[in-house]
Amino acid sequence: MSPANDHYAYYPGCSIRSTSKAYEQSTMKVIExxxxxFQEVEDWNCCGATEYFSINSLPAYSLVARNxxxxxxxxxxxxxxxxxxxxxxxxxxxxxxxKYQDLNKDVNQALxxxxxxxxxxxxxxxxxxxxxxEDIGFDAIAEKIEKPLWGLRVAPYYGCLIVRPDSKYNxxxxxxxxxxxxxxxxxxxxxxxxxxxxxxxxxxxSDETAYELIRRLLHNADEYQADAIAxxxxxxxxxxxxxxxxxxxxxxxxxxxxxxxxxxxMGLAFGISEKxxxxxxxxxxxxxxxxKIADEAPEKTKKARRDKKALPMPESLP
Amino acid sequence: MTxxxxxxxxxxxxxxxAGTVDVEAVAEWAADMPNVAISRDYKFMCSSLGQELIxxxxxxxxxxxxxxxxxxxxxxxxxxxxACERAGLNPYLFEMANIREHDSWVHADDINAATEKxxxxxxxxxxxxxxLQPLEPFIAKIDEPTLVVGGGIAGINTALEIANAxxxxxxxxxxxxxxxxxxQLDKTFPTLDCSACILTPKMFDVGNHPNIxxxxxxxxxxxxxYVGNFTVxxxxxxxxxxxxxxxGCGDCWSRCPAKVVDDVYEAGLGYRTAIYRPFPxxxxxxxxxxxxxxxxxxxxxxxxxxxxxxxxxxxFDQEDEIVxxxxxxxxxxxxxxxxxxxxxxxxxxxxxxxxxxxxxxxRMVNASGPTGGKVVLRDGVTEPQTVGIVHCxxxxxxxxxxxxxxxxxxxxLKFAHLVKERTGAEIYNFxxxxxxxxxxxxxxxxxxxxxxxxxxxxxxxxxxxxxxxxGEEGKLIIQAEDTLIGKQRRVPVxxxxxxxxxxxxxxxxxxxxxxxxxxxxxxxxxEKHPKLDPVATMTDGVFIAGACAGPKDIPxxxxxxxxxxxxxxxxxxxxxxxxxxxxATIDEDRCSGCRICNNxxxxxxxxxxxxxxxxxxxxxxxxxxGTCVAACPSQVIEGQHFTFDSIMAQIEGILYDRIxxxxxxxxxxxxxxxxx
Numbered sequence: 001m002s003p004a005n006d007h008y009a010y011y012p013g014c015s016i017r018s019t020s021k022a023y024e025q026s027t028m029k030v031i032e033x034x035x036x037x038f039q040e041v042e043d044w045n046c047c048g049a050t051e052y053f054s055i056n057s058l059p060a061y062s063l064v065a066r067n068x069x070x071x072x073x074x075x076x077x078x079x080x081x082x083x084x085x086x087x088x089x090x091x092x093x094x095x096x097x098x099k100y101q102d103l104n105k106d107v108n109q110a111l112x113x114x115x116x117x118x119x120x121x122x123x124x125x126x127x128x129x130x131x132x133x134e135d136i137g138f139d140a141i142a143e144k145i146e147k148p149l150w151g152l153r154v155a156p157y158y159g160c161l162i163v164r165p166d167s168k169y170n171x172x173x174x175x176x177x178x179x180x181x182x183x184x185x186x187x188x189x190x191x192x193x194x195x196x197x198x199x200x201x202x203x204x205x206s207d208e209t210a211y212e213l214i215r216r217l218l219h220n221a222d223e224y225q226a227d228a229i230a231x232x233x234x235x236x237x238x239x240x241x242x243x244x245x246x247x248x249x250x251x252x253x254x255x256x257x258x259x260x261x262x263x264x265x266m267g268l269a270f271g272i273s274e275k276x277x278x279x280x281x282x283x284x285x286x287x288x289x290x291x292k293i294a295d296e297a298p299e300k301t302k303k304a305r306r307d308k309k310a311l312p313m314p315e316s317l318p
Numbered sequence: 319m320t321x322x323x324x325x326x327x328x329x330x331x332x333x334x335x336a337g338t339v340d341v342e343a344v345a346e347w348a349a350d351m352p353n354v355a356i357s358r359d360y361k362f363m364c365s366s367l368g369q370e371l372i373x374x375x376x377x378x379x380x381x382x383x384x385x386x387x388x389x390x391x392x393x394x395x396x397x398x399x400x401a402c403e404r405a406g407l408n409p410y411l412f413e414m415a416n417i418r419e420h421d422s423w424v425h426a427d428d429i430n431a432a433t434e435k436x437x438x439x440x441x442x443x444x445x446x447x448x449x450l451q452p453l454e455p456f457i458a459k460i461d462e463p464t465l466v467v468g469g470g471i472a473g474i475n476t477a478l479e480i481a482n483a484x485x486x487x488x489x490x491x492x493x494x495x496x497x498x499x500x501x502q503l504d505k506t507f508p509t510l511d512c513s514a515c516i517l518t519p520k521m522f523d524v525g526n527h528p529n530i531x532x533x534x535x536x537x538x539x540x541x542x543x544y545v546g547n548f549t550v551x552x553x554x555x556x557x558x559x560x561x562x563x564x565x566g567c568g569d570c571w572s573r574c575p576a577k578v579v580d581d582v583y584e585a586g587l588g589y590r591t592a593i594y595r596p597f598p599x600x601x602x603x604x605x606x607x608x609x610x611x612x613x614x615x616x617x618x619x620x621x622x623x624x625x626x627x628x629x630x631x632x633x634f635d636q637e638d639e640i641v642x643x644x645x646x647x648x649x650x651x652x653x654x655x656x657x658x659x660x661x662x663x664x665x666x667x668x669x670x671x672x673x674x675x676x677x678x679x680x681r682m683v684n685a686s687g688p689t690g691g692k693v694v695l696r697d698g699v700t701e702p703q704t705v706g707i708v709h710c711x712x713x714x715x716x717x718x719x720x721x722x723x724x725x726x727x728x729x730x731l732k733f734a735h736l737v738k739e740r741t742g743a744e745i746y747n748f749x750x751x752x753x754x755x756x757x758x759x760x761x762x763x764x765x766x767x768x769x770x771x772x773x774x775x776x777x778x779x780x781x782x783x784x785x786x787x788x789g790e791e792g793k794l795i796i797q798a799e800d801t802l803i804g805k806q807r808r809v810p811v812x813x814x815x816x817x818x819x820x821x822x823x824x825x826x827x828x829x830x831x832x833x834x835x836x837x838x839x840x841x842x843x844x845e846k847h848p849k850l851d852p853v854a855t856m857t858d859g860v861f862i863a864g865a866c867a868g869p870k871d872i873p874x875x876x877x878x879x880x881x882x883x884x885x886x887x888x889x890x891x892x893x894x895x896x897x898x899x900x901x902a903t904i905d906e907d908r909c910s911g912c913r914i915c916n917n918x919x920x921x922x923x924x925x926x927x928x929x930x931x932x933x934x935x936x937x938x939x940x941x942x943x944g945t946c947v948a949a950c951p952s953q954v955i956e957g958q959h960f961t962f963d964s965i966m967a968q969i970e971g972i973l974y975d976r977i978x979x980x981x982x983x984x985x986x987x988x989x990x991x992x993x994x
Contacts, residue, residue, distance in 0.1 A: 173663030190669065192784045220784045309698035311688060312579045314586050316660065316668040 009076035010038030013086035020234035022278025026263035047089040062110035064093040069116040082128040084161040084233035091125040133176045146271035148185025151294035155189040155226035159236040160197045184269040191224045198239040218255045227289040258286035323355035325381040329363035329388035338422035340433045369401040376405035383447040387415035408452035415443035445971030449964035455896035460546035461646035470498020472864025473651030475879030481529035491534045495600035504684040507728045508762035525601040544938035545859025550643045556636040558607035563631035566603030570623035578611045585677040588688030647886040654865040657712035657819035666781045671696040673814045702812035706796045708778040709749040712819035724869040726817035727753040734771040745771045748778040820869035853882040900959045901940035906932045908954040915946035
């Protein structure tokens, strides 16, 4: 299934053009392989991240709504954001404008000053992961795989924003990234902190708090013997990657887990080179982890003999 | 208008009406209305003297219609109808004018307006009563046999009560054995009686009772008819065992090579074979072959059971049997199912090995369960040093079930006791409230407190294996806010037991439709009145008992089972019941067969007669709601006792002083009676 090409408006967000270039690089390579094009929103502005909404909500909503208005004007039906924070801001602005009449009125009044306006509900706000999983589908992705990531143990890290304020995926336990990584051939590590907060901007405000949160994530992924962590948000990637040495210093640990974007892993599986996918921009190198990728599918582990004494486990829900 | 003679009685109702409405004036005024033969006022019409007034007047004045202006028909319509009947007048030629709830009680501030309104109401009633027709109730004979659906503790009780009273009972149970969930339990609170010990004698009684025909591994497929006269089609699923030959020796299942996890009786904690008897005390004692897991049905080989059966009782080709029963009453006692705790991923059930549900734990502590009664972790060997019990899993939760499941607090305390008794482990209960309302329950709670269980008032937020603090490595950590001290707590434990909610079965809504009763959105069957009639339903002849009507414990289920039996015995004892004749009738000469009414009927009382191409109302099922009357595009359905003429006449009467005598009030699409 290849969706119509003016179907998606693309909202890159500020991080992707600065600290997280690798995310955009790999995203563009992946969607090119999948035969999609995204139309970047003309003259988009910053989404305000977490700060602006805490300071003054009306200008914050209006700032975000400007992007919605521009995207809608371009004739798109869906607005795709690769960054979880941008996605959340866009999504919640659209949702709350639809829910609260007063907000809708005030925001549209602000937009009118720039000859813009936005009717809530005009766009479907999507996270990049959702577009890839829902609209492309696992079958189409599987077809493009040339070098499955066999033998690589990846911990899928969703971060806390993608399932807010509501989501069709389970809030406590989403599994769509797990599924995607499984299709790519990786061994998916089901680590329990996959929706726990990475600390966000706390790294700038209180490093003790932030580093502790980051430490927990790294420690847990390490306990589960993950070779790498797959992320879907530039903030999460930065916190876990850039601050990993600081965490090690503060807690006297020696974590060495590469933090990769899921699109980088997809690109690898599609046979695209590491350089083209931005692998050299990480602080923690992925070289050692990537060497774990085997040329052959792991042997199907023989079904272990039923331990006569053990009690049966219930099957997990899919 | 013919020579009808109407008697009008205006009640003072003490001060209730007379305090606001000038009842004497109304009675005087009414005397001058056309066709009114006698008009009185009286202090208390519902008293025996008041009723005698009516009876004497009917005889003396040859009254053909009676109007009582008093309270609401909900209060005394039956009273005055009976009075008319005693006087020899058809009770449906009586009309009640409500000048209390509709007038004096709501217009106490303006007595002149209240009196004028009373006149209008009475005028309406006088005009309406002239249009009424005599009606006879429909008599339904009550068949003696009763159908009990569900062989748990509620159904067993109902069946025994009715059978002991000397009447035949058919019991239909879906599983291969009766006993229900109570058969899975170890000990019952608060006495800590062994559940099987108190249940199995009753199961035995049911299995051997001369008046009970037990059909297990069977399901009701279709129900037709009405109270006293139900026709029920039951599918007896093929056990693949010839029960006349089977002795229950057990050679077959001891030889069966196919082992599967037993999801039903062992709640997934143990195994069974493809040919199996659900539990040792099963009634009936015959095994059943699970066609989905039997090697013979998959590959055509094995047949070990057949080879070893000493009486040659295995028949792989046995087919389902359909049985049609004629019963007078039905009692539904289909019970509950446990909430699937995997729906709450933050509690880790299904991912973390040592998280168990309440029913899994019951099977674990049961002496005839998969661990022989030992409390152990999922490895089957290690004893826990600390156990955490999480209350309200799936209950009292807007995301899953709003309701409280009634029994889990007591069960959780029971578990605390059993764990302490068997292992000496530390126990932590995480609760929202401790609900121990019934007899000796609160005392049981105090006993558990004294035994040393730690009760933390805080809904468990999470069960995780992600260790963070010292002492947490290798353990399951339950995180909750301890609201009594206002602090977050992380309690490391070895084993977690989740007190899962009681829910209706997945097919409960479908089952309720099959039996023609209502149910809540979730699927609990709806009782006729939540306070005063908990075992009857809106469908006469169909009763409900036990957890299928709402979460409840064993004593309550037993009580409801007996209550339902008592209601059934009343009907059987009466032998027949009168069904109110206030129902819809379809003029078959003018029905076009459009069938719009068929699906609108909330009581499924309208059937389509193919040969004639018309719809017909079943008088026994019709409750006289009037939906079809209003919906019929050709207006060929009339509501008896609420005909178009009677309604229009009442409206004309109410407007007596505003329209000319010759004017007729019409409504869209109507034709005056003469034109029809």
